[in-house]
Every structure is written in C-alpha cells, then in structure tokens.
Amino acid sequence: MLPSKLPSPGSFAFLSGLNKQAYEFATIWRLEAPVDEVWAEIKDSESWPEWWRGVLKVDKLRDGDDAGIGAVHRSTWRSALPYSLQFDSEVIRIEEFKSIEIRAFGELEGSGLWTLTLEPDGITVVRYNWKVATNKAWMRVLSPIMKPFFRWNHDVIMAWGGEGLARKLNCKLIEII
Numbered sequence: 001m002l003p004s005k006l007p008s009p010g011s012f013a014f015l016s017g018l019n020k021q022a023y024e025f026a027t028i029w030r031l032e033a034p035v036d037e038v039w040a041e042i043k044d045s046e047s048w049p050e051w052w053r054g055v056l057k058v059d060k061l062r063d064g065d066d067a068g069i070g071a072v073h074r075s076t077w078r079s080a081l082p083y084s085l086q087f088d089s090e091v092i093r094i095e096e097f098k099s100i101e102i103r104a105f106g107e108l109e110g111s112g113l114w115t116l117t118l119e120p121d122g123i124t125v126v127r128y129n130w131k132v133a134t135n136k137a138w139m140r141v142l143s144p145i146m147k148p149f150f151r152w153n154h155d156v157i158m159a160w161g162g163e164g165l166a167r168k169l170n171c172k173l174i175e176i177i
Contacts, residue, residue: 021143033171051168
C-alpha cells in the first residue's frame with residue numbers, strides 16, 4: 001500500500017553517515033520500429049516484466065492524471081549480479097510520444113528521463129538518462145570498489161531491455177550505446 005505522504009528526495013537521513021555515491025547513466029537504443037509502438041511499450045511499465053529480462057515485477061501504487069502524471073509504480077529488478085533492487089517511480093512529466101520523466105525513491109533515489117526521437121530514415125531512438133544514488137547500505141559501503149561493476153550491471157540490464165523490446169515489437173535492434 002502506498003504511504004499517504006511520499007518521501008521527498010534526500011529524505012533517507014538514517015543513511016547520511018555513509019558515503020552516498022551518485023551514478024549517472026545514459027543508454028541509447030536504436031530500433032527499426034514506429035515511434036508510437038515504442039512509446040506504448042515504454043509508457044506501459046506494468047508490462048515490462050513480459051519482455052524485459054531483469055524486471056521481475058511492476059505494480060501500480062497510485063494512478064496519475066489523464067496523461068499519467070503523478071502515477072507511482074513499484075518495480076523489482078534482478079540484476080546480472082546477485083542482488084535485487086526495489087524502488088518506486090513517480091511520473092513527474094510527460095510529453096506524449098517524446099519523453100517521460102520520473103522521480104525514483106526507495107532503494108534507489110534520483111531521476112530518470114526517457115526521450116524518444118524519430119530519425120528521418122524511420123529509426124526510433126530511445127535514450128534513457130538515469131541519475132541515481134543507492135540507499136542500500138551495503139552498496140554504499142562497497143561503492144568505491146564496486147562502482148565499475150554497478151555500471152557494468154546497469155549496462156547489462158539496459159541491453160536486456162533493448163533486446164526484449166525489439167523481440168516484443170518484432171523489429172530490428174540496430175544498436176545499443
């Protein structure tokens with residue numbers, strides 16, 4: 001059940017004694033698919049477990065407005081490394097067929113931005129920018145030595161997403177950057 005008051009970014013003060021490592025990731029998928037079909041799959045995060053390896057579960061905790069702004073989803077991810085993460089995502093901005101911005105809180109805290117563009121040759125470019133910090137104490141403690149592994153792990157999960165989306169849409173995944 002969703003708490004009546006959502007935590008604000010930075011509200012996990014009990015972890016303030018540990019070094020909070022920020023991570024910034026950018027992933028690009030280039031797909032031979034219509035932008036509206038790609039948009040529909042990205043926007044419907046509750047269906048991600050059907051096609052995105054590593055996404056174990058996505059539950060809607062709160063509906064948003066007619067555009068989806070204000071919706072909150074809880075997602076559980078199982079990575080290539082032997083751990084799982086669970087966090088909530090609140091949709092804070094949507095520009096139909098172009099972008100979705102979220103605020104993450106829980107075991108990860110930060111922001112994500114999906115941006116879709118259509119190239120003149122009909123290729124849909126999906127870019128995901130993810131700026132987060134972890135609230136898991138063991139990840140914070142180990143981050144100075146594990147940061148390259150966490151980055152590699154993120155890249156693996158995002159590759160699974162691009163590959164799964166291409167399979168779901170029965171299209172060619174041209175590249176993952």
